[in-house]
Amino acid sequence: MIDNITDKKEIVVGVDIGGTNTVIGIVDLSNNILLENSFKTYPEKGVDNFFERLTIIIKEAYNKLEDKYVLTSIGLAAPGANYIKGTIESSVNLKWGNVNISKMMKKYFDIPVAILNDADAAAVGEYSLGVAQKMKNFIVLTLGTGLGSGIFVDGHLMNGENGLAGELGHIIIEQEGRECTCGRNGCLETYVSAAGIKRSVSYFLSVLNLESELKNISFNELTSKKVSELALNKDPVALKVFNYTGEILGKALANIVTIFNPEAIILFGGLADADELLLNPTTFYFEKNLLNFYKGKVRILKSGLQNGKAAVYGACEFAKESMVKNMINV
Numbered sequence: 288m289i290d291n292i293t294d295k296k297e298i299v300v301g302v303d304i305g306g307t308n309t310v311i312g313i314v315d316l317s318n319n320i321l322l323e324n325s326f327k328t329y330p331e332k333g334v335d336n337f338f339e340r341l342t343i344i345i346k347e348a349y350n351k352l353e354d355k356y357v358l359t360s361i362g363l364a365a366p367g368a369n370y371i372k373g374t375i376e377s378s379v380n381l382k383w384g385n386v387n388i389s390k391m392m393k394k395y396f397d398i399p400v401a402i403l404n405d406a407d408a409a410a411v412g413e414y415s416l417g418v419a420q421k422m423k424n425f426i427v428l429t430l431g432t433g434l435g436s437g438i439f440v441d442g443h444l445m446n447g448e449n450g451l452a453g454e455l456g457h458i459i460i461e462q463e464g465r466e467c468t469c470g471r472n473g474c475l476e477t478y479v480s481a482a483g484i485k486r487s488v489s490y491f492l493s494v495l496n497l498e499s500e501l502k503n504i505s506f507n508e509l510t511s512k513k514v515s516e517l518a519l520n521k522d523p524v525a526l527k528v529f530n531y532t533g534e535i536l537g538k539a540l541a542n543i544v545t546i547f548n549p550e551a552i553i554l555f556g557g558l559a560d561a562d563e564l565l566l567n568p569t570t571f572y573f574e575k576n577l578l579n580f581y582k583g584k585v586r587i588l589k590s591g592l593q594n595g596k597a598a599v600y601g602a603c604e605f606a607k608e609s610m611v612k613n614m615i616n617v
């Protein structure tokens with residue numbers, strides 16, 4: 288006897304489109320993880336090529352499960368995504384210009400597709416499966432090439448009037464400061480991000496007369512991971528860079544707390560994995576600069592989900608919520 292569709296369990300697909308890698312995850316409605324996969328994004332091959340490959344990978348994954356499950360919706364997380372319009376808008380990492388993802392996916396799938404910003408997805412992922420479960424007010428910072436943020440206020444993801452709320456990476460913290468990809472100067476992410484760490488290395492090498500292995504590495508070869516390795520080996524310039532980055536981040540977060548009064552701030556992404564190198568100075572300068580009545584009340588935590596997974600499960604959760612709340616893009 289062939290199973291009736293109602294005998295099958297519903298599942299959703301979450302996709303986290305990154306500048307380098309794309310991660311997909313499939314979960315059922317109880318958040319049991321059924322399948323995970325990742326592949327190279329190759330954004331330079333163009334948007335059509337990407338969505339053709341993504342479609343094949345989703346369909347191959349679903350083929351393994353369709354005896355027992357039915358795919359009901361897809362959630363896509365991407366940098367620069369706008370959930371209201373269903374678009375990716377000129378992401379610096381993807382360089383696809385303005386793309387209507389809803390339309391692209393409709394060519395291949397006849398089910399609802401929900402889209403959200405990758406930092407918002409990371410926040411939803413922490414809320415559903417990570418360290419922010421049961422929290423109503425928290426902020427997730429994604430520390431990668433840039434600095435993204437997703438903000439929960441009173442139990443809801445903050446979207447804003449145009450779906451563009453929470454661009455904390457572009458708070459100006461230094462007048463006439465470093466040039467930013469947004470075209471302005473002095474944004475937080477020009478200091479607090481993997482790219483910002485590299486720029487701080489160049490700065491401190493030029494103004495400090497200290498012995499450092501960093502002198503032997505060219506700017507193009509340098510990675511924030513290398514800087515953290517050297518800092519763990521007590522390289523004085525690398526340590527100075529992490530202390531400086533933590534000071535800037537801690538002060539900025541102390542200001543941000545006055546607006547949102549969060550229970551916790553969660554650091555997620557490659558730079559957040561730099562052990563306590565970033566967490567310790569950030570927490571120190573955060574507490575030092577907090578308004579008195581917040582002191583000791585706001586925790587700074589690391590992501591509760593393995594690297595790269597918070598956003599993909601946030602995308603799954605968003606796909607489910609979209610079914611329920613009818614916030615459907617397609």
Ligand SMILES: [Zn+2]
Nearest residue numbers: 457467469474
């Ligand atoms: Zn900026």
